[in-house]
Amino acid sequence: MLFLIKTLRALMRNPQGAIGTVLVFLLLLISVFGPFLAPQDPESFNFGSRFAPPSAEFLFGTDWFGRDLFSRILVGARSTVLLAILATFIGTASGALIGIFSGFVGGWVDELIMRTIDAIMAIPGLLLALMILTVLGSSSLNAVIAIGVAFAPGMARISRSTTLAVRELDYVSAARARGESKLWIIFSEILPNMVAPVIVEATIRVAFAIMTLATLSFLGLGAQPPSPEWGLMIADAREHMFRSPWPILAPGISIALVAIAFNLLGDGLRDVLNPHSQE
Template sequence: MVKKKDKVSDNLWKNAWKRLLKNRAAVLGMVIIALIVFSAIFAPYIAPYDPIKQNILARYKPPSAKHLLGTDELGRDILSRIIYGARYSLLIGIISISLALIFGIILGVLAGYYGGLVDLLIMRVVDIMLAFPYILLAIAIVAILGPELRNAMIAISIVNIPRFARLIRSSVLSIKESEYVQAAKALGASDLRIIIKYLLPNSMAPLIVQSTLSIASAILSAAGLSFLGLGAQPPTPEWGAMLSDARSALQLAPWVVTFPGIAIMLNVLGFNLLGDGLRDALDPKLKN
């Protein structure tokens, strides 16, 4: 038999889903993301050419029937590189934010639930990290670890931990004083059980919204690091690296820069639209 609390929780999520589907901007965001995910999964089947195969004789060819988006300085098909680049973009965003979310939840829960010296130490470290500009801290971390896509993902994860830690801490501070949490403590429930059963489930809504928006930010940051030569290295078909390679040909072959830039813009736009829609759907009071 389903408990009454579970039924209420299911209804809340169903209502949130219905509100999300009524939001046209959020639906547009989901469509954009779905198309990017589709491209990433089926890249070998829909890409017309090998993304790293060079053809010097076909360098800087403008968009045509043979190469729909033209070719780059090494004669590589830009459309194929953009399609394969979706894999790296999504991989960077999802993995880096997932890692940041895990560590942010651990630190935020510890700080909010136990308070005292634990809270003081964790939040001072978080404050120090937040004192540095986001991109500069990421650049510093990559400079220490070395210019590589994996290290760029690690850097993006680290710089995103503070925002999740502060978010989950604020939620835990408000929820842990609730009557049902105090009742669970009185009945002898362990701290781990209280955290898993009561604190985390009731903190999911803001975490989902923040995670979606942070994926967009992570994709943009990864593109920026690759543009500076600190992320993906040649010949990886990553959108930021494609922009970096095409800087010298901006006037000669503008399509080499334009289409990867549009791909980054659409990817970030999709996650931002979905994140805004999730925020309104999970907390409809914000829309009013």
């Protein structure tokens, strides 16, 4: 708890970190309470207000069915932001465990795991996610799994490189001298001392997860209609973009703002948690 308080105070003294922290906090509030904050039913048709521009009644305008875009953005934040965070957590947790184990064990096991990781990383992340979804089928949950799997190899390499440096430090040698088990050393000595770079990388990757999730939904492989997921909203609005720009601008700007917020937070955390960046 003391570490979190110190980190938060340091973030608020960092311009990028402060802006990113405030924006991400607001985004999380919207993601959790968005359905309760929506002024109108996001699925309610109002054919008399089709393609309405932003106004006091419809803050972001309406789409081709007269649905309130502001309400759809608020409700869709849960299926966009929270699912992206979940996908990042899956990729971070699995990749970090693989990287720590590989770096700590070393030898032929490390070589085998890393060469496998290199082979997987040769496949672009989006293409790998598409391949996984081809097998699992199209749904939001499967898209989250696919993104998590696509992110895991990169996190494995980062955690492995950190583990290689940490495992040579004195406190790890002392734990070995005491006869501690490998699992105890990994989870009690190595993992707590390599959390910082993993957290920084995970925070930045949330932005990529949001864009990837939106891309998969745009291609029809993520969320399915009538979900107000932002990428799906953009895909559905393509046919009407010349009649009204608002159905595309509202979710598009939302995706951009979320990506910027998490990138700012990641940059701030990098400055705060990485002592070399402060030299």
